[in-house]
Amino acid sequence: MKKKSAMGTIFLLGAALIWGLAFVFQRSSMEHVGPFTFGAFRYALSALCLFPFAYPKRNKKIAITKDPSIRWGVLCGLFLFCGTSLQQTGLVYSSAGKAGFITALYIVVVPLLGGIFLKQHVSLQSWLCVLIATAGFYLLSIRGGFSIELGDFIIFIGVFFWAGHILVVDKGVATMEPLLLSMVQMVVASVLSLILALIFEKISLVGLRGALVAILYTGIFSGSIAYTLQMYGQRHSEPTLASLIMSLESVFAVAAGYLFLNEMLSSREALGSIIIFLAVILSQIPLGRRKELL
Numbered sequence: 001m002k003k004k005s006a007m008g009t010i011f012l013l014g015a016a017l018i019w020g021l022a023f024v025f026q027r028s029s030m031e032h033v034g035p036f037t038f039g040a041f042r043y044a045l046s047a048l049c050l051f052p053f054a055y056p057k058r059n060k061k062i063a064i065t066k067d068p069s070i071r072w073g074v075l076c077g078l079f080l081f082c083g084t085s086l087q088q089t090g091l092v093y094s095s096a097g098k099a100g101f102i103t104a105l106y107i108v109v110v111p112l113l114g115g116i117f118l119k120q121h122v123s124l125q126s127w128l129c130v131l132i133a134t135a136g137f138y139l140l141s142i143r144g145g146f147s148i149e150l151g152d153f154i155i156f157i158g159v160f161f162w163a164g165h166i167l168v169v170d171k172g173v174a175t176m177e178p179l180l181l182s183m184v185q186m187v188v189a190s191v192l193s194l195i196l197a198l199i200f201e202k203i204s205l206v207g208l209r210g211a212l213v214a215i216l217y218t219g220i221f222s223g224s225i226a227y228t229l230q231m232y233g234q235r236h237s238e239p240t241l242a243s244l245i246m247s248l249e250s251v252f253a254v255a256a257g258y259l260f261l262n263e264m265l266s267s268r269e270a271l272g273s274i275i276i277f278l279a280v281i282l283s284q285i286p287l288g289r290r291k292e293l294l
Contacts, residue, residue, distance in 0.1 A: 008233045015229040046227070105280075
């Protein structure tokens with residue numbers, strides 16, 4: 001059991017690091033292609049990378065259309081598509097570091113959605129963390145006259161889909177094959193992105209060449225590797241520990257934005273980021289355990 005827990009921690013830490021660095025590539029790719037075009041090609045590459053490993057894992061005793069892993073993979077893909085599309089669109093107007101911390105709010109939102117849709121109990125602690133995170137989000141993104149930057153708002157809406165994705169993955173990996181789930185969700189996200197790209201964007205070889213490095217990184221590492229690490233990590237880790245580790249994505253995003261894009265947070269934005277991170281941490285530490293830590 002301890003070995004499984006240790007492996008789960010390593011998997012989730014690797015996923016958080018890969019995702020944090022991915023914000024830099026996602027941000028730079030918007031100079032060359034539209035968000036839906038980027039999503040279509042990055043997830044197509046992810047699916048291709050996973051196919052040789054995932055397809056043999058299917059249940060050969062039943063028709064593939066009736067395999068519950070396929071159905072759950074489609075559901076995961078719907079949430080993944082919505083979350084990444086909103087995040088990618090928001091990055092056109094926002095910075096990698098801010099996007100990382102706003103996205104981290106999904107960890108606070110997860111118990112609330114669980115209470116609304118899965119009838120799970122929402123503790124006073126969760127509500128308190130929502131209030132703390134809201135205060136942090138205000139400092140990070142709200143400007144004079146109570147206006148919010150467009151990119152921050154779009155990314156914030158995506159937070160609810162990321163939270164939904166966590167809940168769906170948590171249910172799916174308990175009894176189904178993670179590799180197959182991961183591959184199917186990549187196919188779904190790619191197809192939906194391609195449909196919208198053909199409708200709203202112009203796909204060009206010049207743009208794709210400019211975004212090639214970003215597509216390769218997000219397709220191979222962020223997509224096929226990191227999302228699969230998440231599924232295996234959630235299978236072998238306690239939910240509290242899993243969420244705490246994945247919240248480090250926001251820290252890695254800020255560090256990567258500073259190192260590679262020369263992005264700097266203002267003192268107000270930095271304070272807001274710290275408050276959001278504090279809310280994320282507090283939301284995942286049970287009251288009894290927090291007392292032990294004090």
